[in-house]
Amino acid sequence: MELKVEKIKFFITVISVSGRVDGSNYRELIDLAEEQFAEGTEKLVLELGACEFMSSAGMVALHSIALLARGEKPADTDQGWRAIGAVSMDKDSGIQENFVLANLQPQIHATLEKTGLLEYFKFFDDRQQAVEFFME
Amino acid sequence: MNVVHSLIVYNTELKNLGQIRKEIERIGSELGVDEGDVYDLSLAATEVVTNTIEHGYHGAQGPIEVEISQQGSDIVLYVRDNAPPFDPTTLEDPDLNLPLEKRPLGGMGVYLAKKVVDDMRYSQSDRWANELALVKKSIIRLQKS
Numbered sequence: 001m002e003l004k005v006e007k008i009k010f011f012i013t014v015i016s017v018s019g020r021v022d023g024s025n026y027r028e029l030i031d032l033a034e035e036q037f038a039e040g041t042e043k044l045v046l047e048l049g050a051c052e053f054m055s056s057a058g059m060v061a062l063h064s065i066a067l068l069a070r071g072e073k074p075a076d077t078d079q080g081w082r083a084i085g086a087v088s089m090d091k092d093s094g095i096q097e098n099f100v101l102a103n104l105q106p107q108i109h110a111t112l113e114k115t116g117l118l119e120y121f122k123f124f125d126d127r128q129q130a131v132e133f134f135m136e
Numbered sequence: 137m138n139v140v141h142s143l144i145v146y147n148t149e150l151k152n153l154g155q156i157r158k159e160i161e162r163i164g165s166e167l168g169v170d171e172g173d174v175y176d177l178s179l180a181a182t183e184v185v186t187n188t189i190e191h192g193y194h195g196a197q198g199p200i201e202v203e204i205s206q207q208g209s210d211i212v213l214y215v216r217d218n219a220p221p222f223d224p225t226t227l228e229d230p231d232l233n234l235p236l237e238k239r240p241l242g243g244m245g246v247y248l249a250k251k252v253v254d255d256m257r258y259s260q261s262d263r264w265a266n267e268l269a270l271v272k273k274s275i276i277r278l279q280k281s
Contacts, residue, residue, distance in 0.1 A: 020154065020157070022150070022153050022154075022182050022186065023150045023153065023182070023186040023189075023190065024150035024151050024153055024154075053157070053175070053178065053179070053182075055179060055182045055183060055186065055245070055248075056183060056186075056244045056245045056248050057186065059244070060244075107172070107175045111179070111248065114248060114251045114252070115232075115244065115247070115248060116230075116232035
């Protein structure tokens with residue numbers, strides 16, 4: 001997995017993920033996002049166009065970043081559903097206000113769907129649309 | 137007839153996950169398996185091996201064997217280990233209609249693995265405390281022996 005950070009405005013950051021996200025590296029993604037929020041990022045786009053593979057550990061990372069975007073600490077990431085279920089996150093909680101996904105590959109979209117997480121995230125076809133959403 | 141395409145013994149390090157996926161992709165390509173089915177097999181193997189490392193061995197060292205077998209037009213992935221016996225096929229599927237905070241603890245990886253294969257079978261033997269067979273049916277387009 002490779003991660004690239006790009007600041008669009010002082011409050012918008014795009015993290016581009018390439019390669020594969022699994023149990024061996026998903027914490028790096030959470031840590032990088034946490035670093036961005038700590039440095040002043042308010043809105044985060046996760047660009048996944050070059051992300052070829054994402055296991056359930058990646059799903060946990062997405063959830064953790066969503067919590068960080070809401071100003072909360074991510075739950076313990078060791079336990080799958082346990083991490084995800086540790087904090088209530090309903091569709092109306094405003095979670096999509098600060099964190100969106102762009103350019104999601106079909107297989108990863110399918111994994112989100114299979115785990116019932118699809119409805120909790122906002123998606124854009126490309127990075128530009130996602131950034132414009134935050135600029136409005 | 138059962139044709140074993142790969143037999144790998146790993147120690148319990150998560151960094152081996154990439155190597156397992158590469159092997160599945162190589163064999164899948166040789167057998168003319170669709171990319172989507174290769175992805176599903178890679179995902180199932182990743183989830184099961186991760187579970188074994190994190191929840192079976194709990195960070196201790198131990199062997200994990202991954203066998204990729206061709207059985208007719210099916211591919212069967214066997215994941216074997218000597219962690220304490222545990223049959224993941226007995227785990228109940230989560231109710232995805234429940235709010236996230238009300239879903240049962242654990243089991244996300246196993247659930248995902250189950251969702252992307254056609255069959256998941258558990259057994260034990262004298263040599264291995266746990267053997268999980270992950271079956272993807274009728275996906276081989278190029279027969280090779």
